[in-house]
Amino acid sequence: MSNPRWLRRDGNPRLEYGADYNPEQWPRETWAEDVRAMREAGVTVVSLAIFSWAKIEKAEGQYDFGWLDEAIELLHANGISVDLATATASPPPWLTTKHPEILPVDVHGNTIWPGGRQQWRPTSPIFRDYALKLVREIATRYGNHPAVVAWHVSNELGCHNIYDFSDDAAAAFRVWLRSRYGTVDALNEAWGTAFWSQWYSDFDEILPPRQAATHPNPTQQLDFKRFSSDALKDYLRAEKAILREISPDVPVTTNFMVMGETKGMDYADWAAEVDFVSNDHYRLPGAQSLDELSFSANLTGNIAGGDPWFLMEHSTSAVNWQPINLAKKPGELARDSLTHVAHGADAVCFFQWRQSRAGAEKYHSGMYPHAGTDSTLFRDVVDLGARLRDLASLQGTPRTRARAAILFDWNSWWAVEQDSHPTSRLRYKQEALDWYTAFLNLGVRADVLPAGSSFDGYDVVVAPVLHMVPSALAARLTAFVDNGGHLITTYFSGIVDENDHVGLGGYPGALRDLLGLRIEEFGPLLDGDTADLDNGLTGTLWTDRIDITDAEVLASYKTGDQAGRPAITRRTVGSGSAAYVSTRLGPDGLTPVLGDLLSRAGVESELPSSLRGLVELAVRGDTRFIINRTEETVDITALGGADRTLTARGVAVLRA
Numbered sequence: 090m091s092n093p094r095w096l097r098r099d100g101n102p103r104l105e106y107g108a109d110y111n112p113e114q115w116p117r118e119t120w121a122e123d124v125r126a127m128r129e130a131g132v133t134v135v136s137l138a139i140f141s142w143a144k145i146e147k148a149e150g151q152y153d154f155g156w157l158d159e160a161i162e163l164l165h166a167n168g169i170s171v172d173l174a175t176a177t178a179s180p181p182p183w184l185t186t187k188h189p190e191i192l193p194v195d196v197h198g199n200t201i202w203p204g205g206r207q208q209w210r211p212t213s214p215i216f217r218d219y220a221l222k223l224v225r226e227i228a229t230r231y232g233n234h235p236a237v238v239a240w241h242v243s244n245e246l247g248c249h250n251i252y253d254f255s256d257d258a259a260a261a262f263r264v265w266l267r268s269r270y271g272t273v274d275a276l277n278e279a280w281g282t283a284f285w286s287q288w289y290s291d292f293d294e295i296l297p298p299r300q301a302a303t304h305p306n307p308t309q310q311l312d313f314k315r316f317s318s319d320a321l322k323d324y325l326r327a328e329k330a331i332l333r334e335i336s337p338d339v340p341v342t343t344n345f346m347v348m349g350e351t352k353g354m355d356y357a358d359w360a361a362e363v364d365f366v367s368n369d370h371y372r373l374p375g376a377q378s379l380d381e382l383s384f385s386a387n388l389t390g391n392i393a394g395g396d397p398w399f400l401m402e403h404s405t406s407a408v409n410w411q412p413i414n415l416a417k418k419p420g421e422l423a424r425d426s427l428t429h430v431a432h433g434a435d436a437v438c439f440f441q442w443r444q445s446r447a448g449a450e451k452y453h454s455g456m457y458p459h460a461g462t463d464s465t466l467f468r469d470v471v472d473l474g475a476r477l478r479d480l481a482s483l484q485g486t487p488r489t490r491a492r493a494a495i496l497f498d499w500n501s502w503w504a505v506e507q508d509s510h511p512t513s514r515l516r517y518k519q520e521a522l523d524w525y526t527a528f529l530n531l532g533v534r535a536d537v538l539p540a541g542s543s544f545d546g547y548d549v550v551v552a553p554v555l556h557m558v559p560s561a562l563a564a565r566l567t568a569f570v571d572n573g574g575h576l577i578t579t580y581f582s583g584i585v586d587e588n589d590h591v592g593l594g595g596y597p598g599a600l601r602d603l604l605g606l607r608i609e610e611f612g613p614l615l616d617g618d619t620a621d622l623d624n625g626l627t628g629t630l631w632t633d634r635i636d637i638t639d640a641e642v643l644a645s646y647k648t649g650d651q652a653g654r655p656a657i658t659r660r661t662v663g664s665g666s667a668a669y670v671s672t673r674l675g676p677d678g679l680t681p682v683l684g685d686l687l688s689r690a691g692v693e694s695e696l697p698s699s700l701r702g703l704v705e706l707a708v709r710g711d712t713r714f715i716i717n718r719t720e721e722t723v724d725i726t727a728l729g730g731a732d733r734t735l736t737a738r739g740v741a742v743l744r745a
């Protein structure tokens with residue numbers, strides 16, 4: 090995306106700070122205190138009305154905007170602007186009672202009942218009618234209000250309803266397939282329906298991949314994933330069209346979820362639909378928790394085309410939806426926020442302003458906790474507001490590109506994790522994250538890049554488990570190497586085309602010549618089995634039976650079925666190269682392998698050697714963010730800034 094229509098360019102740069110604000114959950118007396126505390130914290134923007142449909146339209150066509158008018162006026166009078174939701178995220182009970190046919194249906198044919206949220210079919214014409222009427226009412230009422238600085242379409246589209254197997258979905262899927270394939274013959278070819286007597290004579294015979302007797306057709310599954318992402322994107326467009334028509338000057342966004350294992354929505358593809366990218370991120374437990382935050386923020390920035398973006402939600406402390414929900418440790422609130430800023434966020438917002446007393450999220454932290462403002466958490470919130478004010482001049486400054494990139498591709502993600510593969514243990518995002526951690530361990534910056542992005546300007550491109558490589562992508566990777574670039578790829582990459590058909594003549598069909606090797610059979614490993622390499626590392630999950638055609642062997646297998654065969658290879662192509670890693674080494678094993686490949690490519694860390702691995706470096710223009718990756722104080726004297734030490738979980742911001 091280029092030229093985001095960013096919030097407020099009034100000559101006073103600022104990083105926005107705020108939260109979802111749900112005043113409808115509280116009596117009026119609370120609102121004045123909310124706004125007072127918002128000002129104390131330095132809040133500049135709140136998202137309103139996200140789950141307010143039932144409070145705004147209490148019965149069909151009967152609108153009560155009084156409370157929302159009052160809330161917006163109060164915020165406006167206090168200099169706080171509003172990212173106004175279209176309120177369509179969760180349909181009210183009167184609507185699902187009148188039209189139960191808008192409720193989604195799961196893969197087994199079960200209805201997803203009301204009682205939670207987001208109980209609507211993305212393709213329901215009835216839902217769309219009601220929702221768009223509401224959007225029109227809200228846009229007409231508030232489209233010119235000076236407090237409204239952005240439109241927030243629905244909320245986390247697809248969070249709970251991305252896959253709907255209803256009859257509405259079936260009808261819309263057929264329309265989508267007709268437009269993709271034109272003829273049913275072309276679909277039969279793409280889906281390989283000669284297999285298992287699946288040949289279709291008419292589009293009307295086609296269904297979503299509902300619960301079947303055994304493995305459903307893989308291309309049908311894949312197309313259903315593509316269709317489901319497109320169906321919600323189409324819904325986003327429908328809301329946006331109304332907002333544009335009525336209030337063309339207010340930019341439109343919807344909060345993405347570039348986080349964890351959320352994979353249903355192809356955000357690289359959705360980004361063109363919004364005026365600025367916004368993202369929600371919640372840290373997951375585990376050793377790579379902070380690396381995953383950085384990875385997601387980094388990818389969000391590149392989904393936004395390198396432009397600054399808006400962190401719409403994260404948490405001040407505990408969430409409520411993990412099996413065990415830990416409070417954040419001292420320093421983590423600021424560190425997490427500033428890591429997003431380091432990767433290009435121009436706004437830091439939370440779910441939610443005031444922690445709820447009732448409802449499913451009452452134990453989810455907020456900016457204003459149950460304990461009140463006399464609390465460590467609120468003091469941390471106020472401190473972070475001050476820190477963001479100090480960084481105001483950063484607004485609009487893009488992240489500084491790295492020399493290396495890790496490719497990330499939704500189609501490969503979808504395809505590689507389908508059933509009936511050599512192993513069911515492979516996790517696409519984990520593979521990419523492991524390479525990212527290896528870069529962090531080496532202190533080398535890397536951009537996480539949607540695979541459709543240009544590789545221009547990068548010296549190194551890592552493509553972990555890039556399973557689906559259509560010919561155009563193969564050509565781009567080959568051209569990258571031919572022009573002196575260094576490609577690193579791994580097992581199970583380059584195996585299938587866009588229809589999930591295997592490239593013949595030996596694996597990996599699409600990349601075989603580029604890599605200078607040929608694989609006759611895959612060698613997945615059983616749980617607990619390992620394969621030792623002659624460089625001292627140990628592989629798990631996967632091995633390949635590699636024959637070299639034109640490549641140097643950097644490491645070989647010492648044990649297991651492939652003993653004596655190549656494990657890591659590299660083919661030199663002019664001043665470029667194409668390397669292949671055939672087993673899972675995990676972040677610790679990848680670190681030395683990547684270090685070797687980077688030094689052959691002439692890419693070095695920008696950090697002093699004493700700091701590599703201990704801190705993350707991220708750069709925006711003349712500002713360097715130094716993020717402590719450890720639980721210890723780190724001596725950063727070598728960086729030459731005013732700060733000599735970086736506390737555990739601390740972030741130093743060094744400005745030239």
Ligand code: GAL
Pocket residue numbers: 244245248369371402408409440450453
């Ligand atoms: C998001 C959602 C918020 C809130 C939050 C809790 O998925 O947009 O409304 O539920 O998670 O972490």
